[in-house]
Amino acid sequence: MSSHSHHDPLEKRELVEADIRERTYVPEILKGIALTTKHFLRNLFGERDPNPDVVDRKGLATITTVNYPEEKVDYPPGYRGLHRLVPREDGKPRCVACYMCATICPAQCIYIEAGEYGGDDEHAESRVIEKYPKQFVIDELRCIVCGLCVDACPKDAIRMDTYTHVPSEYNRQGFVYDIPKLLKGPAVSHPSDPWYKRGSSAPPDHVHKEAHTRITAGGAALAKRPPLVEVVKFAKP
Amino acid sequence: MRLGVVFVSLGLIFGGFFALMGGAYALGGVVEDFGRTHGVSGLASLTNILILMLMIVMVFATLLTLAERKWSAFMQDRVGPNRARFPGLPNASLAGIPHIVTDVFKMLTKEAFRPKNASKVLFALGPMLAFAPVFALFAVVPAGPTLKIFDHPVMMVSTNLDFGLLYLFAIASLAVYGTSLAGWASNNKFALLGGVRASSQMISYEVALGLSLVGMMIAFSTVKLAGPDGMSEMQMQYLWSTRVGSFDLGLPAWGIFIQPLGFLLFFAAAFAETKRAPFDSPEGESEIVGYFLEYSGMQFGMFMIAEFVEVVVLGGVIVAIFFGGWSLPFGNEWLMNLAVMKQYPILLGAIYGTVFWGKTLLLVYLQMVIRWTMPRFRYDQIQKLGWQILLPVGLANLFVSGALILWDPSLRALALFGFFVIGVFAFLTLTPPKQVRQEQEAADDHHGGHGHAAPAPHDDHAALPASTH
Numbered sequence: 001m002s003s004h005s006h007h008d009p010l011e012k013r014e015l016v017e018a019d020i021r022e023r024t025y026v027p028e029i030l031k032g033i034a035l036t037t038k039h040f041l042r043n044l045f046g047e048r049d050p051n052p053d054v055v056d057r058k059g060l061a062t063i064t065t066v067n068y069p070e071e072k073v074d075y076p077p078g079y080r081g082l083h084r085l086v087p088r089e090d091g092k093p094r095c096v097a098c099y100m101c102a103t104i105c106p107a108q109c110i111y112i113e114a115g116e117y118g119g120d121d122e123h124a125e126s127r128v129i130e131k132y133p134k135q136f137v138i139d140e141l142r143c144i145v146c147g148l149c150v151d152a153c154p155k156d157a158i159r160m161d162t163y164t165h166v167p168s169e170y171n172r173q174g175f176v177y178d179i180p181k182l183l184k185g186p187a188v189s190h191p192s193d194p195w196y197k198r199g200s201s202a203p204p205d206h207v208h209k210e211a212h213t214r215i216t217a218g219g220a221a222l223a224k225r226p227p228l229v230e231v232v233k234f235a236k237p
Numbered sequence: 238m239r240l241g242v243v244f245v246s247l248g249l250i251f252g253g254f255f256a257l258m259g260g261a262y263a264l265g266g267v268v269e270d271f272g273r274t275h276g277v278s279g280l281a282s283l284t285n286i287l288i289l290m291l292m293i294v295m296v297f298a299t300l301l302t303l304a305e306r307k308w309s310a311f312m313q314d315r316v317g318p319n320r321a322r323f324p325g326l327p328n329a330s331l332a333g334i335p336h337i338v339t340d341v342f343k344m345l346t347k348e349a350f351r352p353k354n355a356s357k358v359l360f361a362l363g364p365m366l367a368f369a370p371v372f373a374l375f376a377v378v379p380a381g382p383t384l385k386i387f388d389h390p391v392m393m394v395s396t397n398l399d400f401g402l403l404y405l406f407a408i409a410s411l412a413v414y415g416t417s418l419a420g421w422a423s424n425n426k427f428a429l430l431g432g433v434r435a436s437s438q439m440i441s442y443e444v445a446l447g448l449s450l451v452g453m454m455i456a457f458s459t460v461k462l463a464g465p466d467g468m469s470e471m472q473m474q475y476l477w478s479t480r481v482g483s484f485d486l487g488l489p490a491w492g493i494f495i496q497p498l499g500f501l502l503f504f505a506a507a508f509a510e511t512k513r514a515p516f517d518s519p520e521g522e523s524e525i526v527g528y529f530l531e532y533s534g535m536q537f538g539m540f541m542i543a544e545f546v547e548v549v550v551l552g553g554v555i556v557a558i559f560f561g562g563w564s565l566p567f568g569n570e571w572l573m574n575l576a577v578m579k580q581y582p583i584l585l586g587a588i589y590g591t592v593f594w595g596k597t598l599l600l601v602y603l604q605m606v607i608r609w610t611m612p613r614f615r616y617d618q619i620q621k622l623g624w625q626i627l628l629p630v631g632l633a634n635l636f637v638s639g640a641l642i643l644w645d646p647s648l649r650a651l652a653l654f655g656f657f658v659i660g661v662f663a664f665l666t667l668t669p670p671k672q673v674r675q676e677q678e679a680a681d682d683h684h685g686g687h688g689h690a691a692p693a694p695h696d697d698h699a700a701l702p703a704s705t706h
Contacts (some may be wrong), residue, residue, distance in 0.1 A: 019670035026501060027666040032610040033603075035310045043311035047239045065316045067329060182634070 008051035080147045080160040084139055086095040089189050093179065094157035097131040101149035101158055110149060111135065129194050136182065140166045140176040156188060250598070251591055254293075258381060258590025261393065262286040262583045267384030273389060285395045287340060292377050293594065294553075298545035301601065305336045305545075309609045347534035352424050354533065359422035362651055364532065364539035367415025370408045371547045377401040379463035380554045380663035381563050381597035382470070382588040384582040393462040393563075393590065401462030402454065406447055409510060412547075413439045416512070418517065418541070430529030435512060435519030438619055442509040445627035449502035451637040453492050453558060454493075456648055469562030473569055475650050485570045489654070495651045497658045498634040501561045502627050507555070509623065511547045513604065552600035553599030556593060560600070563593035565608065 015068055021027040039062055046060025053071040054064075062116075075081065085093045097114035115134035147157050162185065169175055238524030265281035272280035303318070310317025319333035351360055398404050413436050420432015453468060461467040471490070478487025493500050509516040520527035522529055529540045556562060564571065572578060578585040614622065641650045669677070 021665050024662075024665070027661050029607065029665045030662075033606050036610045037605050039314060040308060040311045042313065045243060048316070062314045063311075063316060064314065067316070067319075070328060072440060085248060234452050235551065 024143075030202055074228070077161045079163055080145050080150075080161045082164050082166055082175070083143075083149070083158055083160055083182060084162050084185045085179060086134060086157050086185065087187045087188045088157055088193075091187070092181075093136070093183055094134060094135045094155050094188065096129050096194075097133040097136075097138060098154060098155070100152040100154060104148045104152040106146060106148065107144045109139040111137040131193045133179065136179050138177045138182065139175060140177055141172060156190065160183070160184070180190055251595065252285075254594040255587045256395075257288060257293055258594070259583050259587035261285060261590070262381070262384060262386055262391055262586040263392035264288065265393075266389060266583075269389035269391055270387050278389075282392045282395055284391065287395070288375075289380055289395060289594035290372065293380075294372070294546060294549050297601075298542055299341075301339060301545040301548060302541070303334065305605055305608075306336070307333065307415060308605055310611045312606065318447050327356045337646075341538075344535050348597065349534040349536050350531070350681075352531050355424040356422040359418050360531075361527055363415055363419030363422055364529075364536045364543075365410060365415070366418055368539045368543040368546070370411035371416070371543050373403045373408050373554060374547075375404060375550045377404050377462050378550070378557045379467065379469050379562055380553070380593045383588050384586050385462065386582055386586075387499065388534045392463065393586065395565045397467075399461050401467065402450060402460040402558075405444070405462075406566055409446070410443055410545075412510070415543075417575075419532065423528075423531035423533050427526045427527050428530040431519050431521070431525075431530065434616060435528050438512070438516065438519060438623075439510055441620060441623040442506040443626070445502055445623055445631050446506035446510065446633035447497045448628065448635060449506060451635050452496045452499045454653060455642055456490075456495055459612075460513055469557040470564070472561040473639065476647070476649050483571055483574070484568055485628050486567045489561055489564070489566055490648055490652070491561040491566070493655075493657050494659075495648055496559070496634070496638065497662075498656045500555070502556065502631050503559070504623070506626060507551050508604065508607070509619070511551060511604075513544060513548070515614050517613055518616050518619060521613070524555060549600055550599040552604065553593075555600050556596040560596050563589040565589075565592055569700065584665045687706070 042060045046062075048061045048063045048065065050055050050060050050066050050071045051057060052064075052066055057064075080191050087096060089096050095112075097112055099114070101111055102108075102112050112133050113135035114131045116131055117129065130197040145158055145160075150160055166175065247542050257507040261284065264284045264287075268284050269278065271522060272278055283663060295571040307317040309315075317333060318336045321339045322328060322330055322337055367455070371573055376395040377398055379392070379394040383390055383392045384389075407436040416435040416439070417432045420428045420430075420435065423429070457468050457471045459466060459468055459471070460558065464470065472492060475485070475487035476488050476490050476494070488494065512519050518527075519524065520529070529537055572588070573585065577687065637654065638651060641654055642648065
């Protein structure tokens with residue numbers, strides 16, 4: 001405050017003398033009561049808005065609580081949730097048991113047992129690919145949700161776009177997810193998929209979904225928003 | 238929708254007060270009538286104990302255990318407890334009201350633990366001694382006028398003592414035994430320290446507590462609380478009054494107007510006696526554990542309910558001493574002379590009783606809101622506040638009030654002084670503190686100096702004369 005403060009560093013540390021309003025307590029307490037009462041009345045008469053979006057909040061109440069089990073907040077776009085094994089159009093997993101995800105997984109929570117398609121078994125239309133997972137197991141308790149498996153997968157066969165977290169279980173075995181538990185969600189196919197490359201079949205007549213389904217599929221929050229990536233239409237060859 | 242729920246709840250609360258007070262008057266009339274035929278009078282005191290103390294105060298205090306949790310939640314932008322429900326209803330459907338039942342059930346079913354070497358008798362005596370005097374305080378507080386019901390005068394007070402305020406002081410100081418006994422009998426050093434803190438705080442503030450009411454005693458020349466010659470009813474008299482037709486309008490001689498300092502001192506001192514935040518260093522539930530550390534189950538529940546009973550009783554006492562008791566600020570004469578009121582005195586009693594409990598509810602809210610606004614005082618701050626602020630201010634207030642009453646026995650000079658005090662506090666509240674003002678001025682100067690060629694250091698900048706820009 002005074003010019004002495006430049007010379008004496010200690011003087012800066014002296015306590016600012018309390019104002020008469022603070023020393024008599026009453027005015028400051030009255031202000032505090034006014035503030036607390038304002039919040040009390042707003043929350044007493046105002047309806048609580050369970051909308052988690054802070055900027056969209058309207059109404060009197062200042063309570064920001066979302067009553068969790070009854071009301072749920074949508075996870076944000078790009079949320080890395082529970083894994084899923086992406087199915088093909090025929091319902092089988094897209095996975096070709098290449099072990100990329102199991103190899104990159106820093107928590108080593110993925111276990112794959114590969115099977116091989118025989119030369120003349122009933123999976124005739126699958127013969128273009130040689131391997132499939134006999135077992136595909138993720139221990140969700142070990143998973144550190146880093147998403148490296150999704151990046152590593154060359155076949156877009158594992159995704160974390162379920163927009164849910166791992167539900168609670170009563171025993172550890174419940175967190176070990178096998179193929180029946182993992183295989184869910186919308187089917188995905190790409191023009192480059194090997195089973196379309198057989199001589200007998202033509203590429204499918206649909207848009208190339210790879211780019212935008214990766215981001216938007218399963219995200220309820222995103223349904224209302226414009227697509228983040230423009231859909232690229234592939235011309236028929 | 239929510240507005241409707243709030244107003245229906247308020248209606249239920251006040252309707253409850255109205256019905257209970259009407260019932261209290263009717264019951265009082267009936268037992269007085271019964272007593273008169275058997276040659277005894279004053280039986281209404283017993284029914285007043287039943288209805289005023291056991292029903293209204295106890296239920297009020299029980300509801301406050303939940304109200305404090307919900308109110309504090311609203312003040313802090315939380316939802317508050319809402320999970321308890323009755324079987325078959327969805328979650329949060331009753332806004333947590335069944336928590337009253339679950340809390341009581343929890344207290345009753347918990348083990349009443351006693352430390353190994355604790356004194357058996359004194360340990361059990363602690364919570365009772367903490368609860369009983371607090372509860373007994375309400376006996377002298379009038380909750381309504383004296384009315385003729387079924388041709389018998391019925392007083393709305395449990396006992397009409399001539400020495401009402403002295404009874405108040407005497408019984409209030411008994412509560413210290415419960416806390417210090419609880420601390421000592423627990424055979425625990427932390428509990429003992431808490432008990433010592435409690436007793437030193439309560440004894441220190443008793444001085445200020447007594448002193449703060451002497452001004453009111455001088456003003457009305459009585460220590461009596463109830464009855465036509467009691468302090469509570471004498472506050473109905475007008476300092477300045479006028480009439481609009483048959484409606485009387487004016488400024489009543491309420492304690493808050495003629496003794497605002499006395500009110501502040503009494504409120505602060507009584508707050509310290511209740512040991513609630515900001516004066517809760519004897520308890521310090523979460524960190525500096527207090528005198529009821531070793532108590533569990535319903536024995537702890539006794540301490541807790543004693544605290545809430547004390548909140549209600551303190552609200553009632555302050556209403557009776559400083560807020561005109563059960564009377565309305567104006568229009569009392571008009572209301573009492575209405576034909577319908579003369580015909581049905583029970584109706585009049587129920588109205589005035591509702592006014593009394595409504596005022597009490599406001600003061601209970603005030604205590605709750607202070608508890609959730611202020612942080613706890615440190616122990617040395619408590620003692621400093623009690624001895625170095627409340628006591629000297631109380632003495633000064635006593636001398637000034639005494640002089641003004643001597644000079645002008647009509648209390649008008651006292652009221653003018655009271656308004657001066659209220660005005661000073663209002664001015665201080667509405668103007669910003671010095672530091673804030675300086676910062677604002679500095680900010681203004683800074684704004685004016687914008688565009689100055691060489692920005693000076695902040696300290697010097699504020700000192701630059703305005704003409705240089």
